[in-house]
Amino acid sequence: MEVFALPLQTRYEPVRAKQLLNPVKAPSMPFDWSINPYRGCQHGCSFCYARSTHAFLGMEADDTFQHHILYKDNAPEALQAQVERTLRAKSGRSRLGRIAIGTATDPYQPLEGRLKLTRQCLEVLAAYRLPVSITTRSPLILRDIDLLRKLPGSSVNISLNTLDKRIWRSFEPMSPAPAQRIKALQGLRQEGIEAGIFMAPILPFLTDQTEDMEQVVEQAAEAKACFVMGSVLRLNTAEVKSWFFGTLRQAYPRLVGSYADWYGHSPTAPKAYREQIRSQLARLLERAGIPAYMPEGGAKPIQAESPEDDKPVQLAFALDL
Template structure:
């Protein structure tokens, strides 16, 4: 097993503006680069190329820690406060929504020691900034003392399967599903608005309707307020690493992935449409739709499905879209969708959560 290297770096600014207007938040914070959870499918692996690194093991085993993240954030927020003559209410309205954890998990294992996320959270609470957090880790419970004092905060727990076997093979250092469900329960019990991010759904592995229903049901029982379901997106570098991981753990599905994703980052149109219909119906069934400000979203083919999206209904829904979708025989000929698909629905014009570090 590779030994993890931790490197301290400094940043000029901790708050990064999200320029895409359709995103449901205005600023992002990522206290780390890379992630110790090591999820083989993580879209953030592709960002390693920005700093001359690969999407493979380096993403998990070379973690950059922004040691001055809190100091840089204090500088940004105090500057904003001066601009508004210390009218904090006017300032917070101007800043809008801040989301922590769009390109790394802010509660990955090293956070237990470094507390970079905790120190940033203290400042967001001090300036009363509307905040959402996305994480796979119950370590977020450590900061309940801060979260319960914040005026407008939500926590989004990422969990795409109840299978401990799948998690251990594809997310080698992520917390067990039961630990994440317990985090949902404890956050909700403390009065924190808590969401479930079923992301990413993995074709042929975690996309069966009974499994998704059980996941939504268990989250609902534990007090989750809303949910988002998002399909797997595979950029070139991430696809290479993910398929290599599948070869080792789930070799029987590798060829199916090659057919379903082809040369692109998104699954074939027919599969996407079938899956969206099912996912929208399930969110409606459990009353967990309604993405709002503070729940990271995207508008592309891999992006989140909200209840009732695109007029989806029970009609034509399927129990297992990956098995309903048949890999085409060469030469490739796509199956025709059951109904017309809009260009907006199929055009990947926004990368899911691909924001600056």
């Protein structure tokens, strides 16, 4: 398979996936499996913890992360085969629980508009009526509302941590504008899709002021968000920390010392600060009448169903590039 390039010197490289569903072992996570049709992300968020995945592959975790994108060109076929194998196994139906899409890269980054790998994966999941939780910054998700309606108990998390244009451009240089994300949330809710805001990461000294967080909450309320979840910045690895500090040094040099005090020898902000932010957000959400949690999709667990008449799932493949 040939590596090809599109504008902005971004490289797009196909890779073959042996399987697409990755089991999630952490009991604290609200899902059982994760799916990531892409590695690397064109949005280029400076705080993205997934930069380390490029390092695991022997690649650089710098701007290579947003300019060398790996895409799993057989993702829908690998997913369907894995779901069918699991269903054939003993207790297979109970093993296929909630699936998260977009845990390590945005499933609706610009390349998805051409390849439609995420959409094809949703077609497979819809055929088996498997619930999903999707996290994205992109309004492109509105394209797939027809499939989201067929996925019972599913929800969408729109990532948005600020309405400040300077902060957005500094740390998420190629991601959709905050206003576009709010419109995406509005569109999802108007169609009856469970959706809310993932206010993350909350950046200390930048997006953590009450008035800043309140603006996001107010926009979420106007869009009739089902929930708002918040999470303070984490810098888990040396690669992520190095890239983030480089961005901070360029955009907000006055804050480098404060961040070094907190994150120099720790991946997280101090516990007292995180508890303060949690309480601050809880008060704002209570005032707005918005839950601070992600809905579970009903009281009863949702299990996989076989496609009608046990026919293979027909996939709508994208046109050749």
